[in-house]
Each structure stands twice: as C-alpha cells, then as structure tokens.
Amino acid sequence: MEKKLSVLIIEPYFDGSHKAFIEAFCENSQHNTRLLSMPARKWKWRMRGSAFEMAKRLSELKSQGHGFDAIFCSDMLNLAELKGICPEANVPSVIYFHENQFTYPNQIKDKRDFQFGITNLSSALAAEKVLFNSRYHLEDFLSESEKVLKKMPDFKCLEILGRIRDKSQVAYPGICRNIESRIPFRDVPQISWAARWEHDKNPEDFFLAARILREQGYKFRMNVLGQSFANAPAIFNQAKAEFADVIENWGFKESKREYLEVLKGSDIFVSTANHEFFGISALEGAAAGCAAAVPNRLAYPETFNNSELLLYGSSAEDLAERLKSLIADKGLREKNAREAIDIAAQFDLRKTANLIDYELLNAVLL
Incomplete structure (x- = not known):
C-alpha cells in the first residue's frame, strides 16, 4: 500500500458480529488503527x-x-450528528452497514420508528464511502428507503438515493480463515442450527422440520447453538423438552473455539432465518465441513452462489424434504459439503480488510 493512514474506528455496539468484524479488520488492516x-x-x-x-x-x-x-464506523453511529457537533470528526469517513433500521425486523407487535432508518440515511449521506455486507442488503436498504421517503407529505428528496448508490459498494464481512474442514460420515448425522435466539431467525421452522423427520422415522442428533435473551421465543423451552433424547449441544458457547468444535463435529448446518443480510454462521458451518441447508431467500442465494444443492425452498416442509435426502444419502451429503467448503473459501477476511483499506484511502484522496 502506497500510504498508511491513521484510522479512527468508532463502534457504539461492540459485541457479537460487530466486535468480531472490527477485531478481524484491525488484525488484517495495513493502516494504523485506533478503536x-x-x-x-x-x-x-x-x-x-x-x-x-x-x-x-x-x-x-x-x-x-x-x-x-x-x-471508519458502523451503522449504529449517527455519523451526520457526530460531524455536526464535533469539528474533530470532520475528516473523510467510511461507514459499514451490518444492518439497517428500515428493514431490520421489529419485535412482534412493535410499531416501527422510522427515525432510526432516517439516521441510517443521514449517516450514509455524511460518509464519503458506504459499504454493505451484501448486494442484497444494499438493494434492500435503497428500496425500503425509497418507500419511506415517498411517505413524506412533500419535499421527498428522492434524489439522495442516487447519491448514496453512487458511493456504495459491497464488502462481504468474510469468515475466519483458520476453520478446519472435516466431513463426517455418520450413519446418524448431527444437525446444527446456530443463530440468535430471536423471532427473526425463525426457529419454529427448524423444530417443525425436526418433528417431521422424527415422525417419519429418520434418525439424527441435534445441536442448537446461539445467544439467548430474556425474551427468547417460547419454542426453545418446548423443543428442549421434546428433543431431549437427541440433543448433543444446547445454548451459547462461551468461546469461538468451542463453537467451531461443535460445527466441525456436525454433519449438516441448517438456517431457517427470515432475516439475514450475509450469513456468517452458515458460512462458518460450510467451512467446517457441514452440508448446508439454507433457505432460498434473503442474502443466501448471493452468498451460496444460487446453488440448488445447498438452497432449499422456503418452508419447514421444504427443509424436511432436503434433510431426508441428506440423512439417507451419504454421497449426496458429501457432494453438498464439498461444494459448501469451496463457497466458504471465497469469503476470506483478508480480502475484506484489503478492500476496506483501499476504500479508506480513496476517501482520503477524494
């Protein structure tokens, strides 16, 4: 790199995927960073x-x-406000959108507050460069932003969307490159589901598919992983009792190492998400050697290369049919897993860091 920059990273929500992303960027960036x-x-x-x-x-x-x-900041910061109240913040800036508040799912019965999405819009306008974690997310954000702006009684300012599009780019967050790929060949496979224990990850479809498998005599073991909260959907307590005899691992793993060990010991990774802008956990499962069964919606067709082998329809019944095939046919399971490994290998964190480094430099040179 021709020039090393001094980059200030601002992350108001430093945990989970946001934290992992920032730590990986700092580790791989060629610039000098301060958080x-x-x-x-x-x-x-x-x-x-x-x-x-x-x-x-x-x-x-x-x-x-x-x-x-x-x-360099995330969408959780009101960048326009920071620049307005702090002269020291008026330097070139790049914002990274992990999610946006126009299309991030509401808690059930909550009424959406459009102001948080407007904050995202203002931040995107205030930045020199805008990065999204998938093309699906970029298009989803701009499409929903247009719908919201059109609700305004007058002065809709739709032209700002073109300005945002012109300075936007996709920068996949990537996954850890040190995941060991191991394809098991069990007669009774382990099926893993890993996500936040919240309604937008649609756990109901996973447990319904598992129930269908049991009722039809298919044998499997189960790992249900992820962080739970006080308002976790009731289905988790119900399922823990219903599937107690086949559960291998249940709940949150305190270390990334423990989490990856479970994935490496799994045969199949399942997602049932109704909200996903990239799909880190599914790609980590793929990198670990799991056959993938992810829904044909959201960012998954993009990240899983529109693979008919890895994508299932959209319902719990579609998932159950795919899982039946993967349980019954080890050859199909291996073919699926090898394709998934190849796809996951494309999402190297180092590539992401290099791209962000380049965009930061471009922002400074504008």
Whole structure:
C-alpha cells in the first residue's frame, strides 16, 4: 500500500458480529488503527446518543495531540450528528452497514420508528464511502428507503438515493480463515442450527422440520447453538423438552473455539432465518465441513452462489424434504459439503480488510 493512514474506528455496539468484524479488520488492516467503542447495550439509545459520547472522546484525543486521517464506523453511529457537533470528526469517513433500521425486523407487535432508518440515511449521506455486507442488503436498504421517503407529505428528496448508490459498494464481512474442514460420515448425522435466539431467525421452522423427520422415522442428533435473551421465543423451552433424547449441544458457547468444535463435529448446518443480510454462521458451518441447508431467500442465494444443492425452498416442509435426502444419502451429503467448503473459501477476511483499506484511502484522496 502506497500510504498508511491513521484510522479512527468508532463502534457504539461492540459485541457479537460487530466486535468480531472490527477485531478481524484491525488484525488484517495495513493502516494504523485506533478503536473507540461502547458496550452493546440498549441499541436504540446507542443510536440516539453515542455521537455525544464519541464527540467528547474525540475532543479528549485531540487535546492529547492525537489526529486521524479517516474515520471508519458502523451503522449504529449517527455519523451526520457526530460531524455536526464535533469539528474533530470532520475528516473523510467510511461507514459499514451490518444492518439497517428500515428493514431490520421489529419485535412482534412493535410499531416501527422510522427515525432510526432516517439516521441510517443521514449517516450514509455524511460518509464519503458506504459499504454493505451484501448486494442484497444494499438493494434492500435503497428500496425500503425509497418507500419511506415517498411517505413524506412533500419535499421527498428522492434524489439522495442516487447519491448514496453512487458511493456504495459491497464488502462481504468474510469468515475466519483458520476453520478446519472435516466431513463426517455418520450413519446418524448431527444437525446444527446456530443463530440468535430471536423471532427473526425463525426457529419454529427448524423444530417443525425436526418433528417431521422424527415422525417419519429418520434418525439424527441435534445441536442448537446461539445467544439467548430474556425474551427468547417460547419454542426453545418446548423443543428442549421434546428433543431431549437427541440433543448433543444446547445454548451459547462461551468461546469461538468451542463453537467451531461443535460445527466441525456436525454433519449438516441448517438456517431457517427470515432475516439475514450475509450469513456468517452458515458460512462458518460450510467451512467446517457441514452440508448446508439454507433457505432460498434473503442474502443466501448471493452468498451460496444460487446453488440448488445447498438452497432449499422456503418452508419447514421444504427443509424436511432436503434433510431426508441428506440423512439417507451419504454421497449426496458429501457432494453438498464439498461444494459448501469451496463457497466458504471465497469469503476470506483478508480480502475484506484489503478492500476496506483501499476504500479508506480513496476517501482520503477524494
């Protein structure tokens, strides 16, 4: 790289996939990076108020003699507000959209507050470069933004969407490159489902498909992984009792190593998500050697290369049919797993870091 930059990374919601992404970028970036972060609590308040805290910290850094060539932040920051209240933040900036608040699923019965999506729009306008974790996400955000702007009684400002599109690009977040691929050949396969224990990950379809398999006499073991919260869907408690005799692993793994060990010991990885902008857990399962069964919707056709072998229809019944084939036919399972391994290998974190480095440099040179 011709020039090394001093890059300030701002992440108001530093946990989970956001944390893993930032840590991987810092490890692989050629620039000099410094991180300002806040714990991942009360996301709405983080979006409303993190700019105030970050403005204070930036002022403190300036008083200590620190300066920066560029800012790299996530969609959880109100970048336009930060630039408006903090002179030190008026440097070239690149924003990364893990999600957006126009199309991120609401909790059941919640009424959507469009202001959080408007914050995303303002931040995208304030940045020199806008990165999305998939083409599906980019198009989804711009499409929904247009619908919301058209709701305005007048002065709809639809032209801003073209400005955002012109400076937007896809930068897949990538996955850990050190995942060992191991394809098991069990007569009774282990099926893994791994996601946040929330309604948008649609656990009901997974457990319904598992119930269909049991009723029709198919043998399998089960791993149900992921972080749970106080308002986790009731289906998890019900399923834990119903499938107690076939459960191998249940719940959150405290370390990435433990989590990957479960995946490496699995035969099949399943997603049933109704919301997914990339699909890190499914790709990690694929990299570990699992046959993949992911729904033909959202970002999955993009990340899994529109593979008929890896994508199933859209319903629990479609999933059950795919799982029957994978359980009964070891050859099909191996063919699926080998294709999944090849696809996962394309999403190297180093490629992502190089692309972000390049876009940060471009932003500075604009």
